Amino acid sequence: MKRPFTVLVSAVIVAALSSSLSAQWPLYSKPGVPKGADGKPNLKAPAPRTPDGKPDLSGIWMRTNRTEAPGTAPAGQPPLATFGDIGYGFKEGLPYRPLASDLVKKRAGALDNPDALCLPQGPLEYHLDPQPREIIQLPRKIVIVYESNYGLRTIYMDGRPLPKQGEPQPYWHGYSVGHWEGDTLVVQSNNFRGALTGLPGDGWLDGKGDPFTDALTLTERFHRVNFGNLQIDVTIDDPKAYTRPFTVRVEQEIVADGSEMIEFICHENQKFLKLTGREP
Amino acid sequence: MTNRAAVLLVAVGFLLSARSVVAHHSFAAEFDASKPIKLTGAVTKYEWTNPHAWIYIDAKDEKTGEVANWGFELAAASGLMRQGWTRLTLKAGDVVTIEGTRAKNGTNNANAQTVILASTGKKLFAGANTPTP
Numbered sequence: 001m002k003r004p005f006t007v008l009v010s011a012v013i014v015a016a017l018s019s020s021l022s023a024q025w026p027l028y029s030k031p032g033v034p035k036g037a038d039g040k041p042n043l044k045a046p047a048p049r050t051p052d053g054k055p056d057l058s059g060i061w062m063r064t065n066r067t068e069a070p071g072t073a074p075a076g077q078p079p080l081a082t083f084g085d086i087g088y089g090f091k092e093g094l095p096y097r098p099l100a101s102d103l104v105k106k107r108a109g110a111l112d113n114p115d116a117l118c119l120p121q122g123p124l125e126y127h128l129d130p131q132p133r134e135i136i137q138l139p140r141k142i143v144i145v146y147e148s149n150y151g152l153r154t155i156y157m158d159g160r161p162l163p164k165q166g167e168p169q170p171y172w173h174g175y176s177v178g179h180w181e182g183d184t185l186v187v188q189s190n191n192f193r194g195a196l197t198g199l200p201g202d203g204w205l206d207g208k209g210d211p212f213t214d215a216l217t218l219t220e221r222f223h224r225v226n227f228g229n230l231q232i233d234v235t236i237d238d239p240k241a242y243t244r245p246f247t248v249r250v251e252q253e254i255v256a257d258g259s260e261m262i263e264f265i266c267h268e269n270q271k272f273l274k275l276t277g278r279e280p
Numbered sequence: 281m282t283n284r285a286a287v288l289l290v291a292v293g294f295l296l297s298a299r300s301v302v303a304h305h306s307f308a309a310e311f312d313a314s315k316p317i318k319l320t321g322a323v324t325k326y327e328w329t330n331p332h333a334w335i336y337i338d339a340k341d342e343k344t345g346e347v348a349n350w351g352f353e354l355a356a357a358s359g360l361m362r363q364g365w366t367r368l369t370l371k372a373g374d375v376v377t378i379e380g381t382r383a384k385n386g387t388n389n390a391n392a393q394t395v396i397l398a399s400t401g402k403k404l405f406a407g408a409n410t411p412t413p
Contacts, residue, residue, distance in 0.1 A: 025361075110309050118331065131358065147358065262358035269329035271353070275310045277385050 027258035034227055041256035043228025047183075050137065055183050055224045058137045060261060061252040063128050073249075078233055081248035083128040084207040086236075089248065100211050100241040103195055107209030111276055112200035115207065118149060118266035120172040122204045123189070123218055126151050127232055127250045134261055142178060142185070147261050155187050162188050162217075170194070170214055172202075185222040192216050195241070205236070215240040228254045310353075310391070315382035317390050319350055320398070323374045328367035330356045335392065337376060352378050352392040355407025363407060374399065380406070 034045035048056045068080040071091035079089020087094035096104070107113075115121050121129065129148040136143045142155040155176040162177050174189040194213035195203025203211045212218075219235040230252040237245035273279035307313070321339035333354040340347050354360060357367075370376070375398035383389040392406035 113309075116309065131356070259362070262361055264330050264356065264358050266331045268331075269327055269334065270331060271334075272310070272331075275353075275383055275385060275387075275389060 025260060025262075029258040030256070033256050041228070041254075043226065043254065043256065045227040047224040047226055050139075052139075054180055055185070056137055057135045057142070057185060057222055057224055057230065060132050060134045060255040060259075061230055062132050062255055063130060064251040064253050066251060078247040078249040081124055081128060081206070081234070081250055083125065083130070086124050086128075086206045086210055086248050090246075094210060095243040095246060097241055097243055099213075103203075103211040103241075104209050107200075107204075107211075110207060110209060111278075112204075113207055113209070114201035114204050115149065116272045117201050118270055118272075119201045120151055121146070121149055122206065122212065123174070123192075123220075124205045124234060124248070124250070125207070126153075127234070127252070128206075131264065132255060132261060145261065147264050149266050150264060162190055165190050165215065165217070167191070174216075174218065181221075183223065187218075187220040187222065189218040189220070190216065192218075211241050212236065212238050213240040228256065230254070307391070310383060311381045312384045313381055316379070317382050318377065318379045320375065320377040321347075321350070323370050323372050323376060324349060325372065326367075326370040328357050330358060333357045333360055333365075335370060335376070335378065335395065337378065348388055350388045350390065352380055352390050352395075352406070354392050354395075359407050363405065365404070369404070370395075370397075378406070 032048055034042040036042040050056045063083070066080065067082060068089050070079075070089055073079040073089055079087075082088045094100070110116065115125055115129075126133065126144075126146045126148065129146065131147040133144055133146040133148075133151075136145070138157075140156075140158045142157055144151075144153045144155070146152070151173065153173045153176060155178040157178050159179075160177055163175055168175055168191050170191045170193045172193055174192040176187050176189040178185055178187040180186070192212060192214060193199075193202050194216060195211040196213050197203070203213060205212055216236065216238040219237065221233040221235075223231045223233075225231055232250040232252070233247055234250060235245055235247040236242065319337065319339040321337035323335060323337055325334070325336040327334040327336075333356070335352045335354065337350055337352070338347050339350050357365075377396040377398065378390075378392050379394045380390040380392040383391075395404045395406050396402065397404070
């Protein structure tokens, strides 16, 4: 608890030092935020719904900072993934094929982490980055804007099928289609570029470098538990990299104080290559 | 509500909800956790940028007395904003003491954990680039 406490104390000091709000963006509370008796946002209130009765996932979401010791996920729940290591919750580790374990070894030191290089993050890095993401739910598509590295995903909700693997040009963010199963949004994605393109920053699932390839089919099950909480169970099915599919859980919480996404131009002042001796 | 109170509420609100400032880059690739550093000097440049903000200071070597310019990497400007920092928090000439971790490559660079303003003695959390689980 030392670090959060330090952060708290320091922030209060920072805040107390600030003499002007002019440099901050003003807060505008959003409509539809349920309030408790104390006037604060009631995060346990039921999830909002769109006019067609489906849960509305729209909002700005932060990952939670909860972690789980390896092997301690409650029965029936997938292990919690972390930003640095999506396999953190698996006591026995991830089911690597040699291709994957070789890549993880090669990536030790994380010099080619796409996040550090300002390239698009992997799908789980986007879900777990400490910077927020905004879900914009429209009738025929859902768009997710990730503040980190300005990622942008489109999930088609118009009933189109998932294309054949290898047919459309592979994208960093893959090709995603979604449908509802009860109150759960099920998104399937394929045609990712993946780790076999020859570009070292391609195909990273996390900061450690757990890989994915162009054979990946990703299934994400989004469940807005209540107003304030979103669970995303992500299944990695990549027969080139892993001996079997596996599922991890991501937890996010709503940003309900009226603050917004903040511009993030990653190449504005990029010094990673210089600091790691690969640029003068 | 005064501006100051508003800022306080914003900052505390964020922190109470346990949001961390982040680590954009691979800490281990850039910095050596076994080499802590603490330097005091006048700010020569304050870069309010992404993916990281930077503070440059002229710091005197305690043994040799020589002055050298050091660069300290902070969290992303976007993350620092969520903690109450602004582009106006520091300016050239402000004297600060910065604690952090040296760069692996042996250059006069480090990442910053905390920044203490000499004029007030206040300690600011720099949201340094630390390893995340």
